Amino acid sequence: MSIEPQPAFKKLESSLRLKQLMASHFYELDEAARRGSHKIAWCSSVGPAELLRSLGFLVYFPENHAALLGATRKATDYIPAANAIGYSPEICSYLTSDIGACIMGETPLSRAYPGITRVPPPDVLVYNTNQCRAVKDWFQWYSRKFRVPCLGVQSFRQMDEVTTLHVAAISTQLQQLIPPLQEISGTRFDIDRLRETIELSRQCSELWGQVLETAAHRPSPLTFFDGTIHMGPAVIARGTQSAVDYYIFLLAELRQRIEAGVAAVNHENCRIYWEGMPIWGKLRELAALFLRLKTCVVASTYCNSWIFSDLDPRDPFESMARAYTELFITRADACKERYIKQMVEFYRIDGILFHEAKTCPDNSNSLYGMPQRLYQQLGIPTVVIHGDLNDLRLFSEEQAVTRLEAFIEQVQG
Amino acid sequence: MSELYLGIDLGASATKAVLLDSRRQIVARTVVATGLDFTRVGQEVLEAVLRQAGADMEHIRCAVATGYGRKNVHFPCLSKTEISCHGRGAYHYFPEAITVVDIGGQDTKIIRLGPDGRLLDFQMNRKCAAGTGAFLEEMARRLDLSLSELEQLAGQSQQDVKLGSYCTVFTFTEILALSRRGIAVPDLVKAIFNAIVQRVTELGVLSGKIVATGGVVAYNPTVANLLANRIGVDPLIPPEPQLIGALGAALFAFEEAEHA
Numbered sequence: 323m324s325i326e327p328q329p330a331f332k333k334l335e336s337s338l339r340l341k342q343l344m345a346s347h348f349y350e351l352d353e354a355a356r357r358g359s360h361k362i363a364w365c366s367s368v369g370p371a372e373l374l375r376s377l378g379f380l381v382y383f384p385e386n387h388a389a390l391l392g393a394t395r396k397a398t399d400y401i402p403a404a405n406a407i408g409y410s411p412e413i414c415s416y417l418t419s420d421i422g423a424c425i426m427g428e429t430p431l432s433r434a435y436p437g438i439t440r441v442p443p444p445d446v447l448v449y450n451t452n453q454c455r456a457v458k459d460w461f462q463w464y465s466r467k468f469r470v471p472c473l474g475v476q477s478f479r480q481m482d483e484v485t486t487l488h489v490a491a492i493s494t495q496l497q498q499l500i501p502p503l504q505e506i507s508g509t510r511f512d513i514d515r516l517r518e519t520i521e522l523s524r525q526c527s528e529l530w531g532q533v534l535e536t537a538a539h540r541p542s543p544l545t546f547f548d549g550t551i552h553m554g555p556a557v558i559a560r561g562t563q564s565a566v567d568y569y570i571f572l573l574a575e576l577r578q579r580i581e582a583g584v585a586a587v588n589h590e591n592c593r594i595y596w597e598g599m600p601i602w603g604k605l606r607e608l609a610a611l612f613l614r615l616k617t618c619v620v621a622s623t624y625c626n627s628w629i630f631s632d633l634d635p636r637d638p639f640e641s642m643a644r645a646y647t648e649l650f651i652t653r654a655d656a657c658k659e660r661y662i663k664q665m666v667e668f669y670r671i672d673g674i675l676f677h678e679a680k681t682c683p684d685n686s687n688s689l690y691g692m693p694q695r696l697y698q699q700l701g702i703p704t705v706v707i708h709g710d711l712n713d714l715r716l717f718s719e720e721q722a723v724t725r726l727e728a729f730i731e732q733v734q735g
Numbered sequence: 736m737s738e739l740y741l742g743i744d745l746g747a748s749a750t751k752a753v754l755l756d757s758r759r760q761i762v763a764r765t766v767v768a769t770g771l772d773f774t775r776v777g778q779e780v781l782e783a784v785l786r787q788a789g790a791d792m793e794h795i796r797c798a799v800a801t802g803y804g805r806k807n808v809h810f811p812c813l814s815k816t817e818i819s820c821h822g823r824g825a826y827h828y829f830p831e832a833i834t835v836v837d838i839g840g841q842d843t844k845i846i847r848l849g850p851d852g853r854l855l856d857f858q859m860n861r862k863c864a865a866g867t868g869a870f871l872e873e874m875a876r877r878l879d880l881s882l883s884e885l886e887q888l889a890g891q892s893q894q895d896v897k898l899g900s901y902c903t904v905f906t907f908t909e910i911l912a913l914s915r916r917g918i919a920v921p922d923l924v925k926a927i928f929n930a931i932v933q934r935v936t937e938l939g940v941l942s943g944k945i946v947a948t949g950g951v952v953a954y955n956p957t958v959a960n961l962l963a964n965r966i967g968v969d970p971l972i973p974p975e976p977q978l979i980g981a982l983g984a985a986l987f988a989f990e991e992a993e994h995a
Contacts, residue, residue: 697856703856708861708862716862717862718862720803721842721859721862724803724816724817724818724842724859725859727816728816728817728818728819728854728857731815731816731818731819731854732818732854732855732856732857735853735854
């Protein structure tokens with residue numbers, strides 16, 4: 323009888339480069355805000371960032387900031403401030419924590435990046451409701467606060483197939499953004515510049531997809547928890563050369579790991595798919611738990627959601643419309659189930675974990691019986707853990723750990 | 736003295752320990768209130784079962800801890816979840832395809848096992864104490880009754896009363912309202928037990944052979960009776976249902992040592 327010590331995390335060498343990329347992103351925004359050198363657009367995470375960049379905006383992503391609030395475990399401090407002005411504790415905790423932080427005049431950026439004292443104020447806010455309706459409400463609050471325009475794209479939901487009619491409608495909405503954005507930016511729209519940006523976004527997306535696909539190797543060179551950190555450039559810097567360069571570097575490191583037989587999880591004997599949002603404030607604890615259980619969470623819907631295979635510079639608006647409409651989150655359950663089945667097969671998954679995030683029903687696919695259906699259809703175990711993306715008051719770690727350990731005991735027979 | 740196999744179930748309310756001999760017979764068992772110090776109570780039950788068996792630590796060939804405090808024991812011990820341990824313990828008495836309903840202090844679980852005892856799937860209560868022993872304890876405290884008095888009173892109930900609240904706090908508010916309307920205490924108590932059964936049946940589909948385990952079933956057989964009424968099948972009750980998790984842990988300890 324012996325008790326094994328907690329295995330150590332294997333940090334990717336690319337992490338240093340990632341830190342540099344993130345730092346230069348935020349310092350560039352801070353500098354622009356202070357000097358007024360560039361207009362700043364706030365964009366939802368799967369919003370039309372390429373269009374904004376092509377018009378010369380620097381782009382800031384509130385969802386990325388909200389994830390930082392979660393990861394630094396500050397979100398729960400800020401949520402009550404938003405609740406107090408009428409934003410329910412039942413709605414998106416990205417929204418409530420981010421607005422709460424703004425009300426309290428705090429940001430984790432100031433701790434991470436000395437000299438930065440505030441988030442860069444927007445000249446315009448641009449959303450796409452493909453993620454959820456909350457982004458619109460969230461951005462409209464900032465629009466009222468900063469007295470700047472809030473523009474957006476209204477996406478379709480619950481689609482089994484994305485048709486040409488869907489794509490045409492979104493494409494039209496994207497093109498309708500051009501006149502007001504031109505006026506705010508003071509830059510004339512240039513289709514060639516948009517094509518260049520889309521090409522960089524396409525490359526970023528393709529490389530990010532290849533990074534994630536390295537996890538198909540057994541043992542996997544990376545985990546879902548690595549993915550949640552290293553997806554940063556795909557979110558905040560897609561459409562830039564720096565994101566492309568970063569993923570070339572990361573991909574090379576992961577391929578080296580595969581060649582050298584380096585596993586992200588030593589003695590990997592169980593491979594799990596993570597469906598749903600990360601629990602940002604518990605990434606480290608959960609990563610440590612799976613490491614101890616010799617289990618690798620190899621793939622996730624969440625990290626895959628920033629692969630936009632349809633982007634095509636030859637057809638900028640149609641391809642943006644398709645790429646941002648064919649997201650997992652906008653689709654009907656039948657389509658989501660087909661997708662997860664493909665992932666299970668490709669990554670040779672032993673079990674599926676559903677994170678039911680209390681304040682994010684759009685990203686919680688356990689609410690309408692999907693885990694049970696997939697268990698029946700695929701014959702591999704599924705488990706649901708109850709928690710939240712940012713509000714740690716909604717997560718019982720003891721219960722979740724017991725549930726996950728029992729799940730792995732079940733998977734391993 | 737033959738080699739011994741220890742199972743400890745450090746639950747949220749009670750800590751249980753079982754010691755098996757090399758023929759997998761129970762030679763010692765104990766149940767104590769957990770309190771706040773899992774390490775201390777783990778040591779306490781260890782010493783209690785060793786004393787009962789007239790053995791000492793060196794006779795223990797393998798030990799497995801389960802329950803919420805399973806990581807807090809300070810003697811050499813493997814750990815296994817209470818899901819697997821309750822399943823294993825129940826299968827020991829009913830070696831066939833079964834569905835185990837375990838109503839513990841903080842968790843209620845439905846555990847489905849195949850004919851070979853393999854864990855097929857499980858459900859647990861959400862982050863909510865409704866339907867657990869903690870709910871029952873809270874209701875007893877608010878009514879100023881002991882758990883055994885609850886059991887007695889439920890037997891005197893003359894009518895079925897339904898409680899609609901999901902939340903433990905609001906359930907008591909509802910009880911106060913019913914009491915003001917003249918509903919007798921025995922009927923309220925039975926309604927509390929029925930609320931537990933309701934929460935259990937909401938967790939998952941109960942079919943086939945059902946085995947009921949856990950402290951609530953051990954001290955409040957009314958729950959098992961009400962469950963039988965609800966699902967139309969008499970649940971099987973193993974001997975000493977509160978010890979089933981600890982027994983399962985001890986059986987895993989035995990099997991671990993056999994395979995070592």
